[in-house]
Amino acid sequence: MKLSTRTTYGLKALSALAKNPGRMISLAEIADQEGISTKYLEAIFARLKKARIIKSDRGTKGGYGLARDPQRITMSEVFHSLEGARAVATCKSNDEIKQCTKACHCSVNKVSESLNNAIDQALRQMTLKDLIK
Numbered sequence: 001m002k003l004s005t006r007t008t009y010g011l012k013a014l015s016a017l018a019k020n021p022g023r024m025i026s027l028a029e030i031a032d033q034e035g036i037s038t039k040y041l042e043a044i045f046a047r048l049k050k051a052r053i054i055k056s057d058r059g060t061k062g063g064y065g066l067a068r069d070p071q072r073i074t075m076s077e078v079f080h081s082l083e084g085a086r087a088v089a090t091c092k093s094n095d096e097i098k099q100c101t102k103a104c105h106c107s108v109n110k111v112s113e114s115l116n117n118a119i120d121q122a123l124r125q126m127t128l129k130d131l132i133k
Helices: 005-018 025-035 039-048 075-083 094-099 106-123
Strands: 056-058 063-066
Touching: 005 025, 005 039, 005 063, 005 075, 025 039, 025 063, 039 056, 039 075, 075 106
Parallel strands: none
Antiparallel strands: 056 063
């Protein structure tokens, strides 16, 4: 399994927020600290905010913070908010699956389905707090 850049940066930014509980941090500070483009981080945070993983406040003491305790934010919900509900393991590339008439019934699909279930189960058991231990 290879993490996308969006997920990698999202996890780095969430870790920065989790290490500073109760403190609102500016987007610029996180971007500078983690070496992420502010514009790219804005797009990532829009997804995380929509999923109610982070919150934001405006003003001089504004910024971003976690919407709830890091122990209550699962890696599964982070991955789904950043990547969507797409499968992690597939027997072919997404374009080839559309062309494959046996994609739902072939024996290889059983392997990829099993892998996806195992990965999702592992992600549901991991929380954001696990990243900062």
